[in-house]
Amino acid sequence: MHLQYLLPHQLKQAVEEGWPLLVPTGCIEYHGPHMAMGLDTIVVEELLERVAERVTCVVAPPFWYGPTGYAVTGPDQGTLDVSTERFGRHVKDVLGSFWEVGFRWIVVGVHHQQMDGPESLAIRQAAAEVIFEKTYAERGDAWWGKAPLPPDDHVFERIQVWPSVLPAAAEQGVVMADHAGYYETSLLMAARPELVDADRLGMGAPWYCTNSESKAREARPEAGERMWAAMVDAWVQKLSGLLRPKRPTPDDLTVKGIF
């Protein structure tokens, strides 16, 4: 189910039944001469689409315009950049709206710059602020301090930010720290072959496509499908754990050890 295509009664059902809302994020950034500029967002969108085939959930439209810091190229190659701070404020507004609609589980997927990059940090800060501010508005002073939270109260886990490659997928050999190299190229070849033109990896391709670790030329769709399988399995497994009526483990927490 896609948020933008739901009719009001379908949305109501999704909220009332506690379906997770999955939110892709990314950016427009040069990914070598051989791949589409939107790769980072497309990877998360594809991942969440595949997860949605196995878990009852709603997939939201992506946050497309994340900060890049022009780290890979400048705008001469089409990369877009925005203020990290203003991006984070926008994300906060939207996450806050999801909360107000009543979604009980909001999971934001990140691929671009991994979990400690400016984009992820801005989203994580936005998520933490929404959790604290909305909960305070709903429950008032000392909402945490006056009594222990009931075991089924998962307020700290209501908005979570997950990497495209969860640890369980990394253990299967999927590498997230790759820019337009073997991994990203294989993923796109498998999911959206029309967005890859490997013939353009000729002379002049940047180092991150061609050096001994990147090896974009060795990318294959079959390898990409194996990566997708590991990434999707990891997400499905973690989501299923979340939806079980139990206290999530510390690994599930977006905000942990804060008190």
Ligand SMILES: [Zn+2]
């Ligand atoms: Zn990338």
